């Protein structure tokens with residue numbers, strides 16, 4: 001009898017595991033270990049490749065690490081982002097680390113408003129998608145590495161159910 005109860009608990013835990021996984025907001029550290037800097041001459045695609053390498057979902061968090069007082073983070077319109085015009089900003093984050101919640105879908109345009117830093121490549125544009133999980137129907141087809149996750153999430157509960165069924169019947 002006790003064994004059956006333990007199995008039921010295991011099945012319940014296995015079913016809840018993927019749920020918790022998919023509702024967690026991801027944190028993205030902008031520029032990785034380099035942080036939020038003026039990219040070096042040989043690495044001007046630092047932030048475009050960072051944007052390309054990440055999937056940003058609603059309520060994910062961007063973390064900008066920089067030297068407070070030497071850089072900042074501002075949000076801009078697309079027009080001002082494209083021309084690196086930082087005279088009119090939407091929001092300004094002046095203290096590091098700046099943690100910005102991606103609280104809507106669509107494009108976000110970030111730059112540093114310190115003199116000429118934006119034109120030197122300290123700018124980042126990202127696209128935020130609605131799907132908060134890889135199982136969401138609206139999200140684009142997941143890349144191969146992500147596709148493994150739902151498979152594991154489905155396989156584990158199925159395994160437990162199979163074990164439980166064998167014991168019960």
Ligand SMILES: *[C@@H]1O[C@H](CO)[C@@H](O)[C@H](O)[C@H]1NC(C)=O
Pocket residue numbers: 031032046047049050053
């Ligand atoms: C993005 O991925 C490419 C290819 O894997 C890698 O060379 C590059 O360093 C990555 N860039 C960042 C900012 O993570």
Ligand SMILES: *[C@@H]1O[C@H](CO)[C@@H](O)[C@H](O)[C@H]1NC(C)=O
Pocket residue numbers: 083085086087088
């Ligand atoms: C920058 O944007 C402001 C506000 O929209 C505008 O008045 C100014 O002319 C722009 N500067 C340049 C160099 O385009």
Ligand SMILES: *[C@@H]1O[C@H](CO)[C@@H](O)[C@H](O)[C@H]1NC(C)=O
Pocket residue numbers: 103104
């Ligand atoms: C997102 O958060 C910012 C503050 O960081 C706020 O100004 C903005 O109105 C919020 N947008 C939505 C859609 O809630």
Ligand SMILES: [Cu+2]
Pocket residue numbers: 037038070071072112113114117122
């Ligand atoms: Cu800067």
